[in-house]
Amino acid sequence: xxxxxxxxxxxxxxxxxxxxxxxxxxxxxxxxxxxxxxxxxxxxxxxxxxxxxxxxxxxxxxxxxxxxxxxxxxxxxxxxxxxxxxxxxxxxxxxxxxxxxxxxxxxxxxxxxxxxxxxxxxxxxxxxxxxxxxxxxxxxxxxxxxxxxxxxxxxxxxxxxxxxxxxxxxxxxxxxxxxxxxxxxxxxxxxxxxxxxxxxxxxxxxxxxxxxxxxxxxxxxxxxxxxxxxxxxxxxxxxxxxxxxxxxxxxxxxxxxxxxxxxxxxxxxxxxxxxxxxxxxxxxxxxxxxxxxxxxxxxxxxxxxxxxxxxxxxxxxxxxxxxxxxxxxxxxxxxxxxxxxxxxxxxxxxxxxxxxxxxxxxxxxxxxxxxxxxxxxxxxxxxxxxxxxxxxxxxxxxxxxxxxxxxxxxxxxxxxxxxxxxxxxxxxxxxxxxxxxxxxxxxxxxxxxxxxxxxxxxxx
Amino acid sequence: xxxxxxxxxxxxxxxxxxxxxxxxxxxxxxxxxxxxxxxxxxxxxxxxxxxxxxxxxxxxxxxxxxxxxxxxxxxxxxxxxxxxxxxxxxxxxxxxxxxxxxxxxxxxxxxxxxxxxxxxxxxxxxxxxxxxxxxxxxxxxxxxxxxxxxxxxxxxxxxxxxxxxxxxxxxxxxxxxxxxxxxxxxxxxxxxxxxxxxxxxxxxxxxxxxxxxxxxxxxxxxxxxxxxxxxxxxxxxxxxxxxxxxxxxxxxxxxxxxxxxxxxxxxxxxxxxxxxxxxxxxxxxxxxxxxxxxxxxxxxxxxxxxxxxxxxxxxxxxxxxxxxxxxxxxxxxxxxxxxxxxxxxxxxxxxxxxxxxxxxxxxxxxxxxxxxxxxxxxxxxxxxxxxxxxxxxxxxxxxxxxxxxxxxxxxxxxxxxxxxxxxxxxxxxxxxxxxxxxxxxxxxxxxxxxxxxxxxxxxx
Numbered sequence: 044x045x046x047x048x049x050x051x052x053x054x055x056x057x058x059x060x061x062x063x064x065x066x067x068x069x070x071x072x073x074x075x076x077x078x079x080x081x082x083x084x085x086x087x088x089x090x091x092x093x094x095x096x097x098x099x100x101x102x103x104x105x106x107x108x109x110x111x112x113x114x115x116x117x118x119x120x121x122x123x124x125x126x127x128x129x130x131x132x133x134x135x136x137x138x139x140x141x142x143x144x145x146x147x148x149x150x151x152x153x154x155x156x157x158x159x160x161x162x163x164x165x166x167x168x169x170x171x172x173x174x175x176x177x178x179x180x181x182x183x184x185x186x187x188x189x190x191x192x193x194x195x196x197x198x199x200x201x202x203x204x205x206x207x208x209x210x211x212x213x214x215x216x217x218x219x220x221x222x223x224x225x226x227x228x229x230x231x232x233x234x235x236x237x238x239x240x241x242x243x244x245x246x247x248x249x250x251x252x253x254x255x256x257x258x259x260x261x262x263x264x265x266x267x268x269x270x271x272x273x274x275x276x277x278x279x280x281x282x283x284x285x286x287x288x289x290x291x292x293x294x295x296x297x298x299x300x301x302x303x304x305x306x307x308x309x310x311x312x313x314x315x316x317x318x319x320x321x322x323x324x325x326x327x328x329x330x331x332x333x334x335x336x337x338x339x340x341x342x343x344x345x346x347x348x349x350x351x352x353x354x355x356x357x358x359x360x361x362x363x364x365x366x367x368x369x370x371x372x373x374x375x376x377x378x379x380x381x382x383x384x385x386x387x388x389x390x391x392x393x394x395x396x397x398x399x400x401x402x403x404x405x406x407x408x409x410x411x412x413x414x415x416x417x418x419x420x421x422x423x424x425x426x427x428x429x430x431x432x433x434x435x436x437x438x439x440x441x442x443x444x445x446x447x448x449x450x451x452x453x454x455x456x457x458x459x460x461x462x463x464x465x466x467x468x469x470x471x472x473x474x475x476x477x478x479x480x481x482x483x484x485x486x487x488x489x490x491x492x493x494x495x496x497x498x499x500x501x502x503x
Numbered sequence: 504x505x506x507x508x509x510x511x512x513x514x515x516x517x518x519x520x521x522x523x524x525x526x527x528x529x530x531x532x533x534x535x536x537x538x539x540x541x542x543x544x545x546x547x548x549x550x551x552x553x554x555x556x557x558x559x560x561x562x563x564x565x566x567x568x569x570x571x572x573x574x575x576x577x578x579x580x581x582x583x584x585x586x587x588x589x590x591x592x593x594x595x596x597x598x599x600x601x602x603x604x605x606x607x608x609x610x611x612x613x614x615x616x617x618x619x620x621x622x623x624x625x626x627x628x629x630x631x632x633x634x635x636x637x638x639x640x641x642x643x644x645x646x647x648x649x650x651x652x653x654x655x656x657x658x659x660x661x662x663x664x665x666x667x668x669x670x671x672x673x674x675x676x677x678x679x680x681x682x683x684x685x686x687x688x689x690x691x692x693x694x695x696x697x698x699x700x701x702x703x704x705x706x707x708x709x710x711x712x713x714x715x716x717x718x719x720x721x722x723x724x725x726x727x728x729x730x731x732x733x734x735x736x737x738x739x740x741x742x743x744x745x746x747x748x749x750x751x752x753x754x755x756x757x758x759x760x761x762x763x764x765x766x767x768x769x770x771x772x773x774x775x776x777x778x779x780x781x782x783x784x785x786x787x788x789x790x791x792x793x794x795x796x797x798x799x800x801x802x803x804x805x806x807x808x809x810x811x812x813x814x815x816x817x818x819x820x821x822x823x824x825x826x827x828x829x830x831x832x833x834x835x836x837x838x839x840x841x842x843x844x845x846x847x848x849x850x851x852x853x854x855x856x857x858x859x860x861x862x863x864x865x866x867x868x869x870x871x872x873x874x875x876x877x878x879x880x881x882x883x884x885x886x887x888x889x890x891x892x893x894x895x896x897x898x899x900x901x902x903x904x905x906x907x908x909x910x911x912x913x914x915x916x917x918x919x920x921x922x923x924x925x926x927x928x929x930x931x932x933x934x935x936x937x938x939x940x941x942x943x944x945x946x947x948x949x950x951x952x953x954x955x956x957x958x959x960x961x962x963x
Contacts, residue, residue: 249726266709269727272745278886282742285732313866366872377866406773406837412826416876426738 074192075159076276079169079182081197081247084237085209087263088198090471091284092170095196098283101445102418103411104276105164109155111171115147116218130235135243152182156189166276167191174244176251183252194277195257196284197247202262210234213471263289286426293336294424294446295431296439296465299348300324304378305461311370311377316351319483323462326481328355330464330488336429342420343433344368353433360431367416370435374407381502399455399501410455414441421445436503439465446474447494458498464488465495534652535619536626536736539642541633541657541707544697545669547723548658550931551744552630555656558743561905562878563871564736565624569615571631575607576678590695595703612642616649626736627651634704636711643712654737655717656744657707662722670694673931723749746886753796754884754906755891756899756925759808760784764838765921771830771837776811782943783922788815790924790939790948796889802880803893804828813893820891827876830895834867841962859915859961870915874901881905896963899925906934907954918958924948925955 078095080088092108099106132140148171155167173179179195186193200206210233214220220229247257249270258281259268267285272278300320304312316324331339341362343353346369353362376384376391385392395402403409417438424430424442432442436459444454446467459465462483468475478495479488538555540548552568559566592600608631615627633639639655646653660666670693674680680689707717709730718741719728727745732738760780764772776784791799801822803813806829813822836844836851845852855862863869877898884890884902892902896919904914906927919925922943928935938955939948 265731267727267729269729269745271725275883275886278746281745285729285741286738366875415826419878423735426735 073165074190074274075164076166076274077155077159077169077182077186077191077193078166078280079173079179079193079195080171081173081179081195081257082199083174083240083244084172084233085206085214086198086200087205087209088172088196089170089213091196091198091260092168093472094287095280095283096168097445097448098421099166099276099280101414101421101451102279103414103451104166106166106168107158107164108168108170109151109158111144111148111151111169112219114151115144118143118147118150130232130239133236133239135239148178152185156185156191159191160189172240174240176245176248179247180252183254192274192277193256194273194280195247195255196280197257197259199246199259199261200263205263258284260284283422283425286422288426290428292428292469294429294467294469295336296442296467297327297352297431297433297463298436298439298459298461299344299346299352299433300327301461302348308380308382309378310373310380310384313347315347319462320348320352322483322486323481324352324355326483326486326488327352327464328357329486330479331356331360331431336431338428340427340430341433342368342430344370344435344438346370346435349433349435353431356431365420367420368432368434368438371410371413371437372404372407374404376404376407396502400451410437410441411451413437414451414454417441443495447476448473453497456497456501457495459495533625534650534734535624536734537615537619537629537642537646537651537653538626538740539629539633539639539653539655540631541639541655541717542659543634543700543704544632544693545666545674546658546660547665547669547720548632548656549630549673551656551658551720552628553932554747555740555743556628557905557908558881559626559736559740561874561881561911562739563874563911564626566626566628567618567624568628568630569611569618571604571608571611571629572679574611575604578603578607578610590692590699593696593699595699608638612645616645616651619651620649632700634700636705636708639707640712643714652734652737653716654733654740655707655715656740657717657719659706659719659721660723665723718744720744743882743885746882748886750888752888752929754889754927754929755796756902756927757787757812757891757893757923758896758899758919758921759804759806759812759893760787761921762808768840768842769838770833770840770844773807775807779922779943780808780812782946783941784812784815786941786943786946786948787812787924788817789946791816791820791891796891798888800887800890801893802828802890804830804895804898806830806895809893809895813891816891825880827880828892828894828898831870831873831897832864832867834864836864836867856962860911870897870901871911873897874911874914877901903955907936908933913957916957916961917955919955 080092082088089110092110096106096108131137135141151169151171155169158164159167169182173182173195183193210230214233215226215229217229220232224232247255247259249255254271256271256273256277257269258272261267264285264287269281272281299316300323301317302312302320303314303317304310305320306317339360341353341356341360343349343362343364345364345366349368350364356362373379376388379387381392391405400410403412421442424432432439434442437455439459440454440457443449443457443459443465444451446469447457449457460480462481464479464481466477466479476492476494478491478493480491481488540552542548549570552570556566556568591597595601611629611631615629618624619627629642633642633655643653670690674693675686675689677689680692684692707715707719709715714731716731716733716737717729718732721727724745724747729741732741759776760783761777762772762780763774763777764770765780766777799820801813801816801820803809803822803824805824805826809828810824816822833839836848839847841852851865860870863872881902884892892899894902897915899919900914900917903909903917903919903925904911906929907917909917920940922941924939924941926937926939936952936954938951938953940951941948
C-alpha cells in the first residue's frame with residue numbers, strides 16, 4: 044500500500060494550527076510562544092508557571108519554565124557583593140543589586156531564546172515579577188527580534204488572605220531564607236520585599252504596547268481580563284487558567300475490578316467482572332461509605348466492567364459515563380493475549396516495545412491518541428471538586444502522568460495494579476498520592492503514601 | 504451479560520458535570536442555564552445568541568433563543584396604541600411603550616422558565632438589550648426563584664466601523680422597518696433608537712450583584728472581561744466566545760477521492776485510492792491552484808485515502824493530519840458491505856435504521872461519538888481563517904450539520920457525494936454554501952449555490 048509522503052512522519056496526532064488570520068510568511072505557522080509572568084511577589088506566579096508547564100507538556104508541547112530568581116541566586120552568589128537576599132536587595136534604589144537582577148533576567152532570556160529557536164522547545168515560561176513597563180518593553184522587543192510570540196499572564200491579588208497564605212506556605216521556605224533566619228523574620232523580610240516591588244509596580248495596560256497580548260488573573264481566578272489572544276497555544280492557556288482553582292479537594296482513581304478477560308490475560312473487549320472483580324466493587328462502595336467525601340462525582344467509562352465496578356456506590360453520588368474514559372483501543376489485537384500478539388504479529392510487538400508511547404495498534408489507538416481524547420477530561424477534572432474516576436489501565440496511566448508530572452516517555456509504564464485505589468490531593472507545587480490496596484480475602488485496605496512506581500514488566 | 508442499571512439509558516456520551524464545588528443539594532447537579540444578553544442595539548447580541556445557540560445544540564445541549572423584540576412586535580401590534588416601532592417607542596420617557604416592552608420581557612421570561620423547568624431544554628438564551636441594573640436585577644431574582652443559573656454576556660463596542668456595518672447590514676432589514684420606510688430613514692431612526700438606549704445604559708459592573716456571573720465582549724472580541732464563571736456550560740460558552748471571529752474567510756470540505764473499499768461497497772478500512780480517486784486528487788490540486796486562497800490550511804484525516812487526496816496540493820499550504828478527522832469507526836462491521844451487515848447482523852441493521860444518530864456499532868462509534876470528538880476541530884475551525892478539510896462522509900456530515908445549523912436527527916442523512924467540494928462562507932446569520940461537483944472525464948467542475956440535500960437512500 045502506498046503511503047503518501049508526510050503521513051508516516053506525522054508524530055502529533057492532534058494538530059495545533061497556531062496562527063490565526065492570513066499570513067504569507069510560512070515561518071509564521073508555528074511561531075514558538077513565550078509566556079511572561081507579571082505580578083508582585085506572592086501572587087502565585089510560580090504556581091501558575093509550574094502548573095501551566097505540566098499541562099502543556101502533557102498535551103505534547105515541549106515546555107520549560109525559566110525562573111529568573113534561580114538565575115539571580117547564582118549571579119548574586121557569584122557577585123559576592125551582596126550578602127544573602129534580604130529585602131534591601133529588591134529596593135529600586137539599590138543600583139548594584141539592580142545590575143545583578145537585570146543581568147539574571149538577560150541570561151534567562153537568552154537561554155529561553157536558544158531553547159525555542161534551536162527547536163528543542165515550543166513554549167517557554169518566563170517566571171519573574173516583570174512589574175514595570177520598561178522591563179516588559181525590553182521583553183517584547185527581545186521576542187520580536189528573536190521571532191517569538193509573546194503573551195503576558197499577570198496575577199493580581201488584593202485579597203490579604205490569599206497573599207498571607209502564599210507567603211506563609213511557600214515563601215518562608217524559599218532558598219533565599221532557608222537556614223538563614225526564623226520563619227517570622229523571613230515573613231517580615233518578605234513583606235518588605237513586596238513593599239519594595241510595590242513602589243515601582245505598573246500593572247499591565249492595553250495601551251502600553253500596540254501588540255500586547257495578555258490575561259490578567261484577578262484574585263486567584265475570580266475574574267479575568269483578556270486582551271488580543273493570538274494563536275492556538277494562547278487560546279488554550281487562557282482556557283486552562285479559567286478552569287483551574289485552588290479549593291481543597293481530592294481525585295480518586297481506580298481501574299475496574301478483575302474482568303473475565305483480565306483473568307484470561309486477554310486485551311480489551313467488554314467482558315463482565317469475575318467474582319473477584321465483584322468483591323472489589325462491593326469493597327469500593329464500602330470505602331466511599333466510610334470516607335464520606337462531600338459532593339463526590341463518579342466518572343465511569345462506558346465499558347461493562349467499569350460500570351459494574353461503580354454500580355454499588357451510593358445512588359446519590361452523581362454518576363456519568365464518558366466514552367473518553369474507555370480503554371485504549373487495541374484494534375486488531377483486541378481479545379488477544381500478549382503471547383498471541385507475539386506469535387501472530389511479532390513486528391507489532393517489536394514496534395510497540397521500541398516506542399510504547401507513540402505505537403498505535405493497527406485500527407486502534409496509541410497512548411498519544413488516548414492523551415489527546417482525555418484532554419477534555421483533564422480540563423473538567425481541573426474545574427471540579429471531588430471526583431472518583433473508574434476507568435482502565437492505559438487511561439489511568441495518562442491521567443496519573445498528568446497529576447504526577449511524569450514525562451510522556453514514562454507514562455506507558457506506570458504500574459497500576461487491579462483492586463487498588465489512588466487518592467490524589469493537589470498541593471501548590473505537587474500532588475499528594477495515597478494508594479489503598481484491597482486484600483480480597485480479608486476485605487481490608489492497606490494504605491501507602493507514595494506515587495505508583497513504574498512496572499517491572501514493561502510489556503502490559 | 505449483565506448490564507448494570509443506568510448504563511443502557513445513558514444517552515449522552517460525553518458527560519457534562521455542571522456544578523463546581525461542594526453541594527449536598529443534588530438538584531444542583533444539572534441546573535439549567537439562562538444566558539442573558541446585554542448591550543446597546545447593533546452590538547451583535549442577536550449574532551452572538553444565534554451562533555451560541557447553534558454551537559450548544561450541536562454539542563448536545565437543548566438550547567433555544569428567546570428574542571424579546573419578537574415578543575414586543577406581537578405585543579405592540581396587539582396593544583394597537585403604538586404605530587410601528589419608531590425610535591420614540593424606545594424613549595425612556597414613553598410610559599405606554601415601556602409597559603409594552605416590560606410585558607414582552609415578562610412573557611419571554613415565563614416561556615423561558617417553562618422551557619427549562621419542563622425539561623424540554625437545558626439552556627435558554629435571553630436576547631434583549633437589558634441595559635439597566637434594574638432590568639438585570641429582575642432577571643437575576645426571577646432565575647433564583649425558578650432555580651435557574653444565570654450568566655450575562657455583554658457586548659460592548661465603541662468602534663464606529665463595526666456599529667455602522669452592523670446597522671447597515673442587519674438592522675435596516677429588521678421586521679420593524681421592512682416596507683415601512685427607505686433604508687436611509689430606517690438607519691436614521693435606528694441610530695436614534697440607539698441614542699434612546701444610551702440615555703439609560705448602565706454597563707455591567709461586578710459590584711451590582713454579589714452572585715453576578717458575566718463575560719464582557721469588547722469590540723467584537725479584541726478584549727474580554729470575565730467574572731465568576733460557574734459550571735461547565737458557562738465555561739464552554741466563554742471559551743467559544745473567545746475563539747469566534749468576524750473576519751471574512753471560507754472553509755472548504757471534501758471527502759477523499761474514491762477508495763478501493765468505496766468501489767467494492769465496503770465500509771471503513773484504510774484502502775488507497777482507485778484511479779478515479781487519483782483523478783479527483785489531481786483535480787483538487789488544480790482547483791486550489793486557480794482559487795488562490797490566501798494562507799490556506801489543509802486539515803486531513805490520518806487515513807491513507809485522505810492523505811492521498813491531499814498529496815498533490817501545493818506544498819506551501821500548511822498540512823496537518825488529525826486523527827479526530829478519521830471516519831466513524833464501524834467496529835465489528837468495518838470492511839463489510841451493507842448487504843453483509845443485513846445478513847450477518849440484522850438486529851444491528853434494524854437498530855441503526857431506528858436511531859441512526861445514537862446508534863453505535865459494536866466496538867465502534869455512533870454519530871454522537873463523532874460529534875463529541877470533533878468538538879475541538881470545530882473550535883479550531885472557528886478560530887482559523889481559510890481551511891480545507893479532507894475527511895470522510897460521516898465526519899463531514901457532523902461538520903456540515905454545524906455550519907448548516909441542521910438538527911442532529913437530520914445530521915446522519917446529509918448527502919455528501921464523492922468527488923465534490925463544498926465551500927462554506929460564514930455570514931452574520933447563516934452560511935453561504937457552494938457545491939463544486941467534478942466531472943471525472945472532462946475534469947470540469949459544475950458549480951451550484953445550495954446546501955447539500957438529505958439522502959434519498961438513508962442507509963449509508
